[in-house]
Amino acid sequence: MRDAWEQVYGLLVEDGQIAIGTLAAFVAAAAVAALGSELQNDMLRNSAGLLLFVLLMALLLVNLYSAGRKAYPPTTPATPSAAGSSVPKK
Amino acid sequence: MSATLATFAVAALPAFIASVVEWVEAFTIVLAVGNTRGWRSPLWGVLGALVTLGVIVIAFGTPLIVYQDQVTQTFHILIGILLLLFGMRWLRKAILRFAGIIAEHDEDHIYQREIAELQGQSHNSAERSWDNIGFWLSYKAVLVEGLEVAFIVIALGATGGSALQAAVAGAVAAFVVVVTAGAMLHKPLSFVPENFMKFVVGCMLTTFGIFWGAEGMLVEWPGGDAMLPVILVGVVLTSLVGVRILAAMSQRRVTESVAP
Numbered sequence: 556m557r558d559a560w561e562q563v564y565g566l567l568v569e570d571g572q573i574a575i576g577t578l579a580a581f582v583a584a585a586a587v588a589a590l591g592s593e594l595q596n597d598m599l600r601n602s603a604g605l606l607l608f609v610l611l612m613a614l615l616l617v618n619l620y621s622a623g624r625k626a627y628p629p630t631t632p633a634t635p636s637a638a639g640s641s642v643p644k645k
Numbered sequence: 646m647s648a649t650l651a652t653f654a655v656a657a658l659p660a661f662i663a664s665v666v667e668w669v670e671a672f673t674i675v676l677a678v679g680n681t682r683g684w685r686s687p688l689w690g691v692l693g694a695l696v697t698l699g700v701i702v703i704a705f706g707t708p709l710i711v712y713q714d715q716v717t718q719t720f721h722i723l724i725g726i727l728l729l730l731f732g733m734r735w736l737r738k739a740i741l742r743f744a745g746i747i748a749e750h751d752e753d754h755i756y757q758r759e760i761a762e763l764q765g766q767s768h769n770s771a772e773r774s775w776d777n778i779g780f781w782l783s784y785k786a787v788l789v790e791g792l793e794v795a796f797i798v799i800a801l802g803a804t805g806g807s808a809l810q811a812a813v814a815g816a817v818a819a820f821v822v823v824v825t826a827g828a829m830l831h832k833p834l835s836f837v838p839e840n841f842m843k844f845v846v847g848c849m850l851t852t853f854g855i856f857w858g859a860e861g862m863l864v865e866w867p868g869g870d871a872m873l874p875v876i877l878v879g880v881v882l883t884s885l886v887g888v889r890i891l892a893a894m895s896q897r898r899v900t901e902s903v904a905p
Contacts, residue, residue, distance in 0.1 A: 573737055577729050581858060585722070588862035597865070604859035604866055608876060611855065612883040615733060619740055619887040620894075626746040627898040 572618050580610035651870070656801045656808040659849040660815030662842050663797045667790040668823040673752045673833045674786035677759035678779050686776035690783030698791040705799050706809050718861050724803045725858020731797060732850030739844035740884055744891035749840055752833035794819075797846075801853070848884060852877040 584607035591600025678687045741747040766778065798816050802809025826834055855876055856866065866872040 570734065570737060573733050574730060577733055578726065581722070581726055581729070584859065585862050588859075588864055592863060600862075601864050601866075603862050604855070604864040607859055608855050608879060611729065611733065611851070612879065615737065615883060616887055616890065618737060620890060622737075622741055622746055623744070623891045623894040626744075626891075627894045629901075 570618065572621070573614065576614040576618070577611065580607060580614060583610060652807050652811045655853065655873075656811040657815035657818075659846050659853075660794075660798050660801055660812040661819045662849075663846045664794045664816040664819030665823060665837065666839050666842050666846070667794050668820050669752065669834045669837050669839060670750070670755075671787045671790040672823055672827045673756050674759055675783045676827065676831075676833060677756050677763060678782045678786075681760055681763040682776050682779040683774075686779035687783035690780040690785075691787050693780070694784045694787035694791060697788055698795050701792075701795050702798060702813065705795075706802055706813075718863065720803070721857055721861030723861075724800055725854050725856075725861050727796070727800045727854075728850045729854030729858060731800065732847050732852075732854050734847075735843050736847030736851055736880075736884055739840050739847055740887050740891070742840045743844070743888050744895065746891065752835040752837075752839075756833040797850070800850075844884070848877060848880045851880050855880075 584603040587606055588600050588603035591597065591603065675687050675691055678690075738747060742749050763782075794816050798809070798812040801812040823834065852873060856873055859866065868875075
């Protein structure tokens with residue numbers, strides 16, 4: 556049962572940034588839609604769909620970029636002093 | 646697009662593709678258990694897990710059919726969020742696998758690993774004796790992988806109409822295809838392009854999540870359902886940009902490590 560529960564949890568939340576970001580994008584889009592309804596502005600309300608799409612795609616790209624940075628961290632160029640000495644820089 | 650074709654495209658097809666991926670993973674474990682410990686108990690384990698999954702789908706799916714005419718706005722939003730959490734997760738994982746950051750799912754390797762683990766355990770190899778370990782290993786494998794199938798079927802089926810039946814049919818068809826292919830070949834189905842299929846399903850679930858989630862917010866999409874393929878194209882293109890970004894980062898790393 557514990558494995559089953561972990562699987563159910565893992566189904567929805569594997570990467571915290573994606574899960575929380577998805578919920579945040581949803582809340583932001585819902586807020587815009589609610590504001591549009593409140594102001595009786597159909598254009599503003601309907602723009603919530605596009606906003607949701609843009610936020611989620613941006614979230615995906617940012618998440619992939621940060622995963623790429625972790626997998627391929629930028630290497631700092633070795634300087635002669637750093638390469639030839641074991642004394643840490645101050 | 647006719648209603649039947651739309652239901653197929655929106656419910657049955659993604660349910661079928663997603664289910665093939667999950668059933669192939671479960672099949673590998675069951676095959677390893679059956680080949681090392683005999684088939685009687687593992688097959689009962691598979692049956693037990695399928696019954697459990699059926700109960701889950703009926704328990705959560707029946708209210709969707711009974712109350713589908715009274716589907717509330719909140720319900721639409723919940724289904725949208727559920728599909729997005731699934732879809733974004735599958736999409737991210739598939740892209741990271743394409744880029745080589747996460748290892749690809751290798752059914753042959755998993756099969757060999759399971760065989761090695763199971764051979765290390767003592768077992769009365771008499772075919773007719775009941776084997777608790779064989780039963781529970783198979784039960785767990787099918788239940789754990791099938792839970793994902795059940796969630797996707799319920800989420801896709803929640804769109805109303807005959808969607809739930811179509812999604813269930815897609816999942817059952819996938820089960821039949823995988824079991825038939827597995828029974829004929831009697832080896833792990835490592836030729837199935839699992840990652841590509843995950844990518845396709847991830848794109849589809851994300852698209853449906855955006856579409857229905859926004860409808861739950863009372864958004865009226867321009868062109869109505871015709872926006873679904875437009876959103877899908879947007880999701881696919883963004884994902885391909887993601888793949889290119891990771892490929893460029895990998896290439897830059899290789900260049901930096903080769904440079905003097």
